[in-house]
Amino acid sequence: MSEEKKMDEKEMHRKFAIKAFNSTWTLLDKTDRTKEEDLAMIHMAHASRYHWGQIGTPLNFARGDWQVARVYAVLGFGVMSYKYAKSCLDLCEEHDFGDFDLAFAYEALARASQVSGDVTNASGYIRLAKDAGEAIEKKEDQEYFFSELSTIPGYEDYLAAWNK
Numbered sequence: 001m002s003e004e005k006k007m008d009e010k011e012m013h014r015k016f017a018i019k020a021f022n023s024t025w026t027l028l029d030k031t032d033r034t035k036e037e038d039l040a041m042i043h044m045a046h047a048s049r050y051h052w053g054q055i056g057t058p059l060n061f062a063r064g065d066w067q068v069a070r071v072y073a074v075l076g077f078g079v080m081s082y083k084y085a086k087s088c089l090d091l092c093e094e095h096d097f098g099d100f101d102l103a104f105a106y107e108a109l110a111r112a113s114q115v116s117g118d119v120t121n122a123s124g125y126i127r128l129a130k131d132a133g134e135a136i137e138k139k140e141d142q143e144y145f146f147s148e149l150s151t152i153p154g155y156e157d158y159l160a161a162w163n164k
Contacts, residue, residue: 010055017051017060020044024067028074038075045071062091062101069108078116085109100141103132107145111152119154126158 027033027041049064056064065088072081085108091097092105110125129149136142149155 013051013055017048017056017064020048020051021064021067024048024071028070041071042075058091058095059097059101062088062095062097062105065091066101066104066108069112073108073111073115076115078112078114078118081112081115082109085112098132099136100138100145103129103136103145104148106132107149107152110149114152114154122152122154123158123161126152126155127162 021044024041024044027037027044030037033041045064045068049061049068052060052064065084069081069084069088072078072084085105088108089102089105092102106125106129110122110129113119113122113125126149133142133145133149136145
């Protein structure tokens with residue numbers, strides 16, 4: 001395969017990965033999705049992760065797995081959400097990704113556990129996420145992280161229970 005063709009293919013994967021990732025976010029943010037949009041969101045998240053898997057880095061893989069986990073959590077599929085959240089955390093640990101990415105890996109595991117009805121694990125992962133979030137260096141990243149963490153159902157109840 002010529003170098004030019006390899007670059008064209010690599011660029012194609014990159015463009016598809018980014019487009020699918022952003023389109024997934026658009027649907028995640030939509031409050032009144034149809035069943036068809038829910039399915040499209042699953043397919044797009046997987047498509048993005050697939051394309052990153054062809055040309056990306058372990059950081060792209062971790063973020064892709066995080067997004068797939070988030071989609072499944074939002075749709076109520078706790079087991080699938082946990083599978084991808086765990087993959088995200090494994091990548092973060094294997095490649096020593098800390099800060100923002102580690103905090104979001106724990107957030108994904110907390111959300112997946114909550115959706116699955118595993119309150120004990122959800123509480124533990126929320127605590128890990130909170131601790132990792134407090135270590136995020138950039139203030140705006142930290143604020144964004146906590147705005148997302150606080151959307152886990154029951155988040156305030158967990159905080160209140162810890163402060164008793």
